[in-house]
Amino acid sequence: xxxxQKSFWWEADKGKVHELVFNSLKHWxxxxxxxxxxxxRNFRLYGNSEVLGLRAGEFQKIRSLxxxxxxxxxxxxxxxxxxxxxxxxxxxxxxxxGLWEMGTKARNLEKYISGSFYQMDIYNxxxxxxxxxxxFGDGILHFFINNKNQIDCxxxxxxxxxxxxxxxxxxxxxxxxxxKFLTKDVVSSMFPKHKIAIHSSSTDAEGSFLYDQFTPDIIxxxxxxxxxxxxxxxxGKETILEKGRHCISVQHGTMLDEEYDxxxxxxxxxGWAPRLLGYWAQGISEQLTGIQIEMNKxxxxxxxxxxxxxxxxxxxEHGSEVxxxxxxxxxxxxxxxxxxxxxxRQLMNVPPELFLQLDKLxxxxxxxxxxxxxxxxxxxxxxxxxxxxxxxxHDIESERFSxxxxxxxxxxxxxxxxxIKMSKQQAKDNPKMAVKALGxxxxxxxxxxxxxxxxxxxxxxxxxxxxxxxxxxGKLADIQDLMSINxxxxxxxxxxxxxxxxxxxxxxxxxxxxDINATIEDIVxxxxxxxxxxxxxxxxxLPVMQSAYLRYxxxxxxxxxxxxxxxWIDDAILIINPPVEEPTIDPLEEGVVPEEExxxxxxxxxxxxxxxxxxxxx
Numbered sequence: 090x091x092x093x094q095k096s097f098w099w100e101a102d103k104g105k106v107h108e109l110v111f112n113s114l115k116h117w118x119x120x121x122x123x124x125x126x127x128x129x130r131n132f133r134l135y136g137n138s139e140v141l142g143l144r145a146g147e148f149q150k151i152r153s154l155x156x157x158x159x160x161x162x163x164x165x166x167x168x169x170x171x172x173x174x175x176x177x178x179x180x181x182x183x184x185x186x187g188l189w190e191m192g193t194k195a196r197n198l199e200k201y202i203s204g205s206f207y208q209m210d211i212y213n214x215x216x217x218x219x220x221x222x223x224x225f226g227d228g229i230l231h232f233f234i235n236n237k238n239q240i241d242c243x244x245x246x247x248x249x250x251x252x253x254x255x256x257x258x259x260x261x262x263x264x265x266x267x268x269k270f271l272t273k274d275v276v277s278s279m280f281p282k283h284k285i286a287i288h289s290s291s292t293d294a295e296g297s298f299l300y301d302q303f304t305p306d307i308i309x310x311x312x313x314x315x316x317x318x319x320x321x322x323x324x325g326k327e328t329i330l331e332k333g334r335h336c337i338s339v340q341h342g343t344m345l346d347e348e349y350d351x352x353x354x355x356x357x358x359x360g361w362a363p364r365l366l367g368y369w370a371q372g373i374s375e376q377l378t379g380i381q382i383e384m385n386k387x388x389x390x391x392x393x394x395x396x397x398x399x400x401x402x403x404x405x406e407h408g409s410e411v412x413x414x415x416x417x418x419x420x421x422x423x424x425x426x427x428x429x430x431x432x433x434r435q436l437m438n439v440p441p442e443l444f445l446q447l448d449k450l451x452x453x454x455x456x457x458x459x460x461x462x463x464x465x466x467x468x469x470x471x472x473x474x475x476x477x478x479x480x481x482x483h484d485i486e487s488e489r490f491s492x493x494x495x496x497x498x499x500x501x502x503x504x505x506x507x508x509i510k511m512s513k514q515q516a517k518d519n520p521k522m523a524v525k526a527l528g529x530x531x532x533x534x535x536x537x538x539x540x541x542x543x544x545x546x547x548x549x550x551x552x553x554x555x556x557x558x559x560x561x562x563g564k565l566a567d568i569q570d571l572m573s574i575n576x577x578x579x580x581x582x583x584x585x586x587x588x589x590x591x592x593x594x595x596x597x598x599x600x601x602x603x604d605i606n607a608t609i610e611d612i613v614x615x616x617x618x619x620x621x622x623x624x625x626x627x628x629x630x631l632p633v634m635q636s637a638y639l640r641y642x643x644x645x646x647x648x649x650x651x652x653x654x655x656x657w658i659d660d661a662i663l664i665i666n667p668p669v670e671e672p673t674i675d676p677l678e679e680g681v682v683p684e685e686e687x688x689x690x691x692x693x694x695x696x697x698x699x700x701x702x703x704x705x706x707x
Contacts, residue, residue, distance in 0.1 A: 099333070099334040110266070111338070114268070117254075121254055125143070131378075134160075137163065145270035158388055166374070169223055169458060170223060174220070178551040179551065180502055180550075182199055182547045183550060184547050200535050201537065204524035205508050207527075208525070209242045215501070218230055221244070221246075223361055226370040229245040229247055233355060234511070234515060257367070258366055264313065265354050269312075270309055273308055276339065290308040290309070290341045313334075314334075360496070384450050391444070406428050410427040505551075523535055602629075604625065605633050608630075609634070618656065638658065
């Protein structure tokens with residue numbers, strides 16, 4: 090009986106995956122070509138350049154024709170990125186009240202995630218992700234294990250990701266592909282056993298007018314994922330019903346083929362404006378395309394009007410005896426004529442309605458996105474004279490972005506979950522994996538085995554890390570407001586003014602605060618005791634230590650650590666209020682009792698025995 094032909098790449102036999110993968114990509118390239126066209130259009134609008142394509146061999150073919158002179162798309166995207174992407178959301182883990190051990194693990198897990206984010210430089214890469222979302226609709230981050238066996242990530246150009254849009258109509262595809270164009274020597278160094286297949290492969294540009302002598306050195310490399318199908322076994326435990334698959338292939342060979350046993354893709358996606366159906370979101374470029382096209386038409390009309398009628402024309406009557414060389418730019422030059430005097434006129438003026446319409450469209454574009462022109466131009470609008478008025482205005486503008494900001498925070502929360510899931514997987518091969526995180530006394534090594542918790546033992550939330558404004562003047566105004574309501578004291582205010590030119594002052598002023606915080610951290614985390622010293626500001630440190638004791642007592646901190654708090658408080662009180670010793674009166678002290686009278690008094694009470702004499706009682 091003839092074997093049924095396999096039509097899905099994840100069902101292909103070993104060594105045959107690349108054939109079905111490339112056939113599928115060719116089918117999707119034709120069926121989903123509209124998305125590639127939209128990406129190219131959005132790239133042109135933002136980049137202000139006529140690129141012929143976004144793939145190898147096409148990108149460098151640039152024509153400088155009809156460049157935009159007033160690019161509202163780029164201005165709006167850059168302004169939105171500056172307003173929202175500057176926020177660095179911080180994941181926080183909440184556990185059951187009263188469980189100190191779980192609370193400590195949760196705090197250390199926060200440090201583990203913060204250390205991982207710092208190690209991956211995720212916040213700086215996040216700015217590019219947000220900008221991609223503004224241009225193309227989606228920004229994508231790819232998580233992987235680097236050559237140091239550490240979790241890492243990189244920005245993915247959205248055009249590199251391919252999904253079956255029919256399968257992903259509800260936004261949850263079961264397969265994903267990432268297409269990259271790499272040189273053959275790079276791919277060969279990664280997969281030396283497949284050099285023949287690598288060097289015999291080519292790009293999609295072969296046979297087209299884009300194909301040149303350098304194109305054959307670049308090939309298409311496709312990495313593909315198929316998620317496993319999860320279910321429940323007879324005992325109610327989650328299990329894999331159908332295994333997934335992970336492959337890396339080129340045109341003429343499969344270089345990697347392995348099972349994929351996790352139920353997530355190694356990507357996280359942020360969308361500017363998700364659509365009602367489908368996987369891909371809508372970006373700012375698409376939202377402003379109509380306005381940008383209309384503005385281009387108006388600008389072209391204004392340009393032609395200025396060229397045609399903006400330059401003054403000189404009118405000469407037929408028969409006038411005027412030498413053209415006399416019409417020049419020399420100051421005080423003489424022009425001889427006979428008949429009617431030459432006359433200079435401007436044929437036409439640019440209609441003012443064109444400029445008014447251009448200004449209206451420019452302002453309307455920012456309104457559609459939810460921005461103000463003040464944010465785009467960094468200019469203060471009339472009437473916003475006080476700091477409070479400016480902050481209120483920014484709050485109103487931020488309200489327009491509340492939904493986008495929530496999605497931005499949710500993006501980092503999903504990135505945190507991705508790091509946790511990948512850490513669990515990586516810990517199977519490397520149980521001692523750890524990251525460096527910032528503590529009170531500098532960098533600290535956080536081990537995964539010390540922070541690992543079950544998923545149902547905590548809840549993750551994300552909070553923005555910049556309550557204060559970013560500008561120096563705005564930040565100073567916020568701190569002054571908090572000090573005016575006694576929310577901050579002078580030392581705490583110093584710790585928030587972390588500008589480089591003030592560090593020489595603030596580091597000394599905040600040393601007292603940092604010292605007591607480090608003492609508390611040593612007690613809670615390591616059970617290490619550091620006795621108070623007179624040189625410390627104990628008047629400030631004592632209430633802080635008392636508050637820390639009450640807080641950790643409610644969290645069921647072990648008794649031996651609570652006793653260290655009590656011990657520190659008692660020792661500090663003894664230093665602040667040392668015990669007063671009552672003076673003892675010596676009867677022989679000069680000026681109190683004469684020496685002779687004192688001897689008489691002593692002899693009356695108890696006779697002084699002479700040498701060799703025995704007491705009467707004996």
